[in-house]
Amino acid sequence: MPRQIATNTVVDRDAMLDFVRPxxxxxxxxxxxxxxxxxxxxxxxxxxxxxxxxxxxxxxxxTANARRRPQVSVLVLSDDFGGAWVQVDGDCEVLDLPDSVEPLVEYFRSISGEHPDWDEYRRAMVDQGKSLLRITPTRWGPVATGGFPARLAD
Structure with a gap:
């Protein structure tokens, strides 16, 4: 069986975000x-x-950590654990109620699409006291896959 060779694909900001979105x-x-x-x-x-x-x-x-030191990292994984990933470093902003409600709507849309009852969703976010972490990417690594180093390709 051929060995899977690790990859590192350098990407610009737009390509990184295209990778992260789904x-x-x-x-x-x-x-x-x-x-x-x-x-x-x-x-x-x-x-x-x-x-x-x-x-x-x-x-x-x-949340407490991000408030104290807003420089964070996010490792974005593929659904298949063996799939590609990227590490994104950034500056984190913590939004609390009431400022978090509309950004939480956008958060939901970015993951799941439309909600059947946005008023109900907003009430639930308020009732639960939800906050939102919003991370502005400042640096990211290559989109990578695991495997053997290229020198072992055979």
Missing amino acids: RHAMVLITARSDGRPQASPVTGGVDREGRIVISTYPERAK
Whole structure:
């Protein structure tokens, strides 16, 4: 069986966002107060301005970490765990109620499309006290796949 060779495809911002948009499984990496990393599996999307958006709650560790140190990283995974991925570094803004409601609508649309009752959705977001993390990409790695180094292609 031929060996799968790892790939690293350098992409510009638009191509990175095109890669991220259909992928919603992500790992958000924030910094704890002692500087060590905090990894959180999350569901995310991309808003109209090209920011990665993640729904959360104000009391979650990832939210507190992002408030304290807004430089975060997001590892965007393919649905197939062995598929391509990209790491996106960026500056995170935390939006709380009432400012988070309309951005949460856009978050939902970016992942699931239209909701059957937007008023109900808005009420649910308020009732749950939801917050939104909005990450402006500042740097990203290549779109990569795992496998053997090219020197082992045989």
